[in-house]
Amino acid sequence: MTRTVTIFRKELKDTMRDKRTIIMLVVVPILVIPLLLGLVTKLAQVMSARAESDVSKVAFIGQDYAPELLAMFAEDSLVEVRTDVQVGDIETLIQDDSLDGAIVVPPEFGRRIEQDRQATVQIYFRSSNQLNVTERRMRNAVEAFDEEIVGGRIRRLNLDENLFDAIAVTANDVSSLQEVLGKTVGGFLPYMFVLLSFTGAMYAGIDLGAGEKERGTLETILSSPANRLEIVLGKWVVVGLVGFGSAILSMVGLYLGVQTVADIPQEFLDVAWSILNVKVFVMIASLMVPLAAFFAALILAGSVYSKSYKEAQSTLTPLSIVIIIPVVVGLMPGVELNLTTALVPILNVSLATKEVIAGTVDPLQLTLVYVSLFALAAASLWFCVTWFNKEEVLFRT
């Protein structure tokens, strides 16, 4: 065991002195998330600013029945009112973007209001339109008009305003905010952790495997009393640590991003802070331990098979794309953590992270995720050691 420690210490020292590894381990994870966060924030700002300043083209049908409401619309400089549209054309015009919305006032509107009864208006809009600005503008105008009418009625009858608000309703979504955001945006973050853990470990793994062949140090180390198992173990722990470190540092990057990027959309901030919560952080970190161990064994096996740095790179880079597939599957709607998905490597990390962030993780499923990940890490290490013992792999020509 002491030789494994000797090899581990040497490889760690050697790796920490490698500029390429340090860039992938420290610089990339710490910078990538803040940059991405800044970009998303900027994009969201540009899009919402554009939507807010865009003029909504709204058809007003029945202008004769509610001239005051029409006047309120006309006051809004961001609404362009058209009164020449027929009811039957509304849907077509909205669909082909000639109109953003429409408001239809029925002929009995004025009469019902005068009789202190309830009148109806219909509004048309396309909910798939970005940010629903038109819908909001139409609703705001109608509600303002409604308040004006109701206010007038209350004053005329000399009544208490609260009489008409017998029940004040506060809307509460059954799923907590944490749950909703965790399940939607949360899926994106394990993608970063998983990918950065792999790419971070990749350079260290290439250097410790194929790098030995390229530098001609393979024979040097093989001629020492250390056996192959000790050599692989020492290297594997270092590569695993680097991968794990990249994932953890990407969380540091997330923290720095949240601290430094201005005006991050609230939804994003909420998710970021829910990850930066100690409990969630520890859970994600613990999921990354067996995953990084698995990646390390996989990378080392690929690396030691390659004859050169270049060959190892071209073998392992496509693997990083293969690794993204289960993560992307985890982002799809309807894919949930269950007893089956808990056994699918990488996908289970992505799904479990989502559940952990949402605070809805099932202990049995989580246990299964850990068991399957640790079993996978052990199997991949066994494969890597067997691989390292093969002469045709080490001395491949």
Add this chain to the structure above:
Amino acid sequence: MIRVENLSKTFKVNRRMRKELGDIARGGHVLAVDSVSFQCEPGRVLGLLGPNGAGKTTALRMIATMLRPTSGRFFVDGADGVANPREVRGRIGFLTGNTGLYDRLTAEEMVRYFADLHRMSASDFERRRDELFDQLDMHGFANKRIANLSTGMKQKVSIARTIIHDPDVVVFDEPTAGLDVMTSRRIVELIRSCRAQGKTVLFSTHIMGEVQTLCDDIAIIHRGRIFFRGTKADFEAQMTQPSYEDEFIHLVGEA
């Protein structure tokens, strides 16, 4: 002492290699070393000679326990190389033209790494390091990273790394290949000093000048088989050609 008995090594070859090698690789296998036997004695230098591809490197890699023999046995100072490879690695120092160094370590760290792998005690390491660093004049660059050293300095680090644990047996595989005259000379001196200290020295080469000046015993290998084995005097006695080189070419041509 090294005792090699009927050592053989067969390699599987892929389709591409099979095409390149033709008849030699019939059946998808190549016999790189074929029932090789020889013995190296303490205080003597055995030169393993052979042209490129003769099987020298494969034979030495088996003795260094990097490759497992297909059949046969060998012993290093009594330790069975097949049954107990780690013990053999602990007893030999192995240096080739290809044994590289870790660029990001310093000379001292590199040597210390191997001392630790040989489980030397701190005091033994320090004593031996000082001795070798004095002999090789390495103190000036002991704390410099290997990447920043000249070829000659690197060669000294390699030598110190190879013999830091003071092995009784040293194995050199074409140690002077690709080196300039000055650095080659240092290797020659190392071999001489190892012999003077009573160590067993096995080295492979195809440079006849080295054979003539250094070897006590000679084994000539070609196509995996040894076809001459004896002392330098035996070799000279059977020579029909005017020089070592001519004799070597003549023998290989006949084999």
